Amino acid sequence: MTDRILTAGTIITMEEAPDRATAVAVADGVIVAVGTLEQCQAALPGAEVVDTGAAALAPGFIDPHSHPIASGGATQAPAHSIAPWDAQSWDDALAIFAKTVAESPAGTPLVFAGFDALLLEHPAPTAPELDAIFGDRIVGILDNSGHAVYFTSAVIRAHGWDAAPPADPVGGSFGRTADGALNGQAFEIPAALQVLVPIMQAQGGNPIVQAADYYAWMARNGVTSTSDMTYEDDYRAAYELLASLPSSPLRISMWQMSTTEGFADPVEFAAGEQRLVKRGVKLWTDGSPWVGNIGISFPYLHSHATEIGGIDGSKAGMVALNYTRAEVDALLDRAAPLGWSMSFHANGDLAIDFALDAYERALSLHGLLGTDHRWRIEHVGAGRADQFERAARLGVHVSMGPFQYYYWGDLLDGAMFEGEIGSRWQNFRGAFDSGAVVSFHNDGAVSPPTPVLNMQTAVSRRTQRGNVHRPELVATIHEAMQAHTINAAKTLGRDHLVGSIAVGKLADLVELSADPYAVDPHALDDEVKVLGTWLGGERIDLDAFLSAAAAVPAPGGAHG
Ligand SMILES: [Zn+2]
Numbered sequence: 001m002t003d004r005i006l007t008a009g010t011i012i013t014m015e016e017a018p019d020r021a022t023a024v025a026v027a028d029g030v031i032v033a034v035g036t037l038e039q040c041q042a043a044l045p046g047a048e049v050v051d052t053g054a055a056a057l058a059p060g061f062i063d064p065h066s067h068p069i070a071s072g073g074a075t076q077a078p079a080h081s082i083a084p085w086d087a088q089s090w091d092d093a094l095a096i097f098a099k100t101v102a103e104s105p106a107g108t109p110l111v112f113a114g115f116d117a118l119l120l121e122h123p124a125p126t127a128p129e130l131d132a133i134f135g136d137r138i139v140g141i142l143d144n145s146g147h148a149v150y151f152t153s154a155v156i157r158a159h160g161w162d163a164a165p166p167a168d169p170v171g172g173s174f175g176r177t178a179d180g181a182l183n184g185q186a187f188e189i190p191a192a193l194q195v196l197v198p199i200m201q202a203q204g205g206n207p208i209v210q211a212a213d214y215y216a217w218m219a220r221n222g223v224t225s226t227s228d229m230t231y232e233d234d235y236r237a238a239y240e241l242l243a244s245l246p247s248s249p250l251r252i253s254m255w256q257m258s259t260t261e262g263f264a265d266p267v268e269f270a271a272g273e274q275r276l277v278k279r280g281v282k283l284w285t286d287g288s289p290w291v292g293n294i295g296i297s298f299p300y301l302h303s304h305a306t307e308i309g310g311i312d313g314s315k316a317g318m319v320a321l322n323y324t325r326a327e328v329d330a331l332l333d334r335a336a337p338l339g340w341s342m343s344f345h346a347n348g349d350l351a352i353d354f355a356l357d358a359y360e361r362a363l364s365l366h367g368l369l370g371t372d373h374r375w376r377i378e379h380v381g382a383g384r385a386d387q388f389e390r391a392a393r394l395g396v397h398v399s400m401g402p403f404q405y406y407y408w409g410d411l412l413d414g415a416m417f418e419g420e421i422g423s424r425w426q427n428f429r430g431a432f433d434s435g436a437v438v439s440f441h442n443d444g445a446v447s448p449p450t451p452v453l454n455m456q457t458a459v460s461r462r463t464q465r466g467n468v469h470r471p472e473l474v475a476t477i478h479e480a481m482q483a484h485t486i487n488a489a490k491t492l493g494r495d496h497l498v499g500s501i502a503v504g505k506l507a508d509l510v511e512l513s514a515d516p517y518a519v520d521p522h523a524l525d526d527e528v529k530v531l532g533t534w535l536g537g538e539r540i541d542l543d544a545f546l547s548a549a550a551a552v553p554a555p556g557g558a559h560g
Contacts, residue, residue: 083114
């Protein structure tokens with residue numbers, strides 16, 4: 001590998017000293033000096049000097065909570081998007097449906113991702129409504145939360161579920177008519193995947209190409225490391241293949257679903273743990289704020305928005321919790337002694353309490369309190385300052401979803417919840433002040449992979465429509481940068497390798513068009529563009545990566 005010295009207008013190291021530099025020396029993919037060009041040349045004599053041309057060079061962005069392969073299948077062609085950033089209304093969605101039906105051969109199974117009842121202002125569809133649009137086609141519509149799937153009667157018939165309706169899987173459920181027949185709705189991941197995965201397989205796309213397209217989307221937005229928070233062993237071959245392609249742009253850490261066989265078993269990846277590594281086990285306490293199935297101590301409001309969104313409050317509260325404490329305790333007792341990082345999805349305040357209660361018991365029982373265990377809690381939409389403080393005391397990392405506030409913030413404040421509570425959603429200030437390790441994520445495909453937009457949201461509390469709720473709860477730009485670099489690296493257990501520009505770490509970098517510390521925080525996403533990424537000292541060439549992915553035959557051949 002070539003020894004190189006990279007230069008840029010400024011280099012943001014995300015270290016305390018030096019916090020800034022103008023050159024970084026890289027040998028065999030590893031950083032050997034950070035400082036001035038002269039200092040780097042002294043450390044690495046004769047190395048090629050490459051002016052990146054970037055106004056700023058920073059550690060590659062890290063999205064510590066994603067689902068890259070599933071997101072590829074759900075969002076990249078041949079899948080279609082009706083997400084809030086692609087369709088602003090149900091009429092827009094209907095137009096996308098009509099265009100897709102017209103342009104695809106009759107009978108082709110179709111997947112649409114991104115349905116959001118609240119933002120599209122249309123109730124979640126059932127099979128009869130979808131049958132009227134799609135006729136006899138196999139069609140699955142993934143809710144934007146990822147926690148529900150809506151499907152046509154053809155799907156029900158293809159599984160033989162019209163004759164024999166399936167039982168609800170552990171941690172999930174099917175919508176049913178009064179007589180117990182399926183109504184074309186599936187809720188929570190185990191049920192949703194049971195419906196969606198066969199449709200994704202049947203729609204005829206190459207999942208490797210779709211995943212590669214998603215990797216490339218993340219890379220174009222500056223991401224160099226991420227995770228799969230719904231890992232299962234069926235994904236292993238695809239991850240290995242993608243890691244083996246030239247200029248493969250991502251390092252990926254796996255959290256295996258607690259609902260899968262062998263969730264606590266070790267996994268060895270041929271690509272090596274710098275590329276692919278299993279780090280932990282994923283559990284869900286509650287569901288999605290936009291579906292209405294989160295564990296909250298306060299009510300959803302009865303409003304025009306919640307009525308259309310089908311949120312009547314009956315699925316919220318303690319009933320929203322997906323496990324009993326005894327079930328969770330058993331899972332934690334099996335995984336904790338093996339050293340896995342536990343990750344708990346929790347949006348509502350009750351769900352967060354439930355997760356922290358279970359964590360406290362298990363951490364203490366297994367002698368992990370006060371150790372560097374890196375257990376984590378995800379999304380924390382309604383999280384309060386005192387809950388973040390408790391997480392910090394337990395050593396639990398907090399991974400936030402700024403996109404919740406960006407897209408739904410105007411509804412949260414007064415339409416979904418009392419303003420007093422809803423306006424505090426994604427309480428960045430409370431989280432950082434707690435002293436917990438705080439990271440940001442996009443939870444692909446719940447929102448597009450946009451670290452810079454997440455940072456803008458955290459430092460401005462500006463929603464998509466330009467409104468600001470509780471400006472005092474903003475983070476600083478430095479905190480926001482930490483959340484997508486060094487803090488996210490800590491949460492992934494990769495901070496010894498990446499997350500800052502420091503001697504001994506891998507040269508994973510993002511080239512930026514402007515210094516994020518020097519622009520108007522409200523305009524971060526307009527002012528700071530990603531120009532490219534580097535992984536292990538090599539500039540990522542997405543054309544090379546994507547053309548290699550396109551040459552991979554579809555596994556098992558396309559069918560359907
Ligand atoms: Zn997720």
